[in-house]
Amino acid sequence: MGYALFANRKIFYTNLVFTLQQQLDNIAQQRMSLINFSGNISDGVVTVEEMASDAANYNNYAEYLAGADAYAHTADSEGGAGTTVGDIGSMAANKNNSEEYLASIAEMLNKSVNEAYSKQYQKKLEALENELDMKQKSIETKLTAAEKQLEAIQEAEGKAIEEATPKYSGLS
Numbered sequence: 446m447g448y449a450l451f452a453n454r455k456i457f458y459t460n461l462v463f464t465l466q467q468q469l470d471n472i473a474q475q476r477m478s479l480i481n482f483s484g485n486i487s488d489g490v491v492t493v494e495e496m497a498s499d500a501a502n503y504n505n506y507a508e509y510l511a512g513a514d515a516y517a518h519t520a521d522s523e524g525g526a527g528t529t530v531g532d533i534g535s536m537a538a539n540k541n542n543s544e545e546y547l548a549s550i551a552e553m554l555n556k557s558v559n560e561a562y563s564k565q566y567q568k569k570l571e572a573l574e575n576e577l578d579m580k581q582k583s584i585e586t587k588l589t590a591a592e593k594q595l596e597a598i599q600e601a602e603g604k605a606i607e608e609a610t611p612k613y614s615g616l617s
Contacts, residue, residue, distance in 0.1 A: 455595065466588065468580075469588070476577055526558045
């Protein structure tokens with residue numbers, strides 16, 4: 446009967462340790478994914494090649510691109526850069542109405558607006574990374590406790606087997 450209890454608890458804690466280690470591996474993968482995504486958006490420009498090489502982050506790229514577009518078209522008073530972009534565009538059109546000049550101004554504006562949004566978005570990524578850190582610490586604490594419990598069970602099981610085994614005292 447005692448062996449069955451030890452075996453049951455040993456299986457439970459072995460599975461728990463495995464599950465917690467899997468969760469730590471998942472967090473490590475999420476962290477690497479965030480680092481790759483963060484690196485790709487750091488310059489404010491997301492290329493098709495970057496998205497294709499990092500398909501696991503496709504939803505993040507879609508959210509980022511939609512947010513960047515909204516940021517560029519939202520009024521400054523509402524947290525965007527639309528008012529500034531419009532004012533600079535109007536000044537550029539008043540100064541020189543040639544297509545080349547306006548295209549170069551638009552390119553500079555897009556680059557600076559995208560860089561500003563990227564910096565803003567990095568704060569969101571830092572918050573996600575902090576959340577992952579907290580989850581990781583929690584799981585590591587649970588893992589340490591489970592490993593200690595498993596070790597205690599194995600020691601108790603070993604003692605029980607030793608005590609239950611008949612001793613041979615030899616021939617007299």
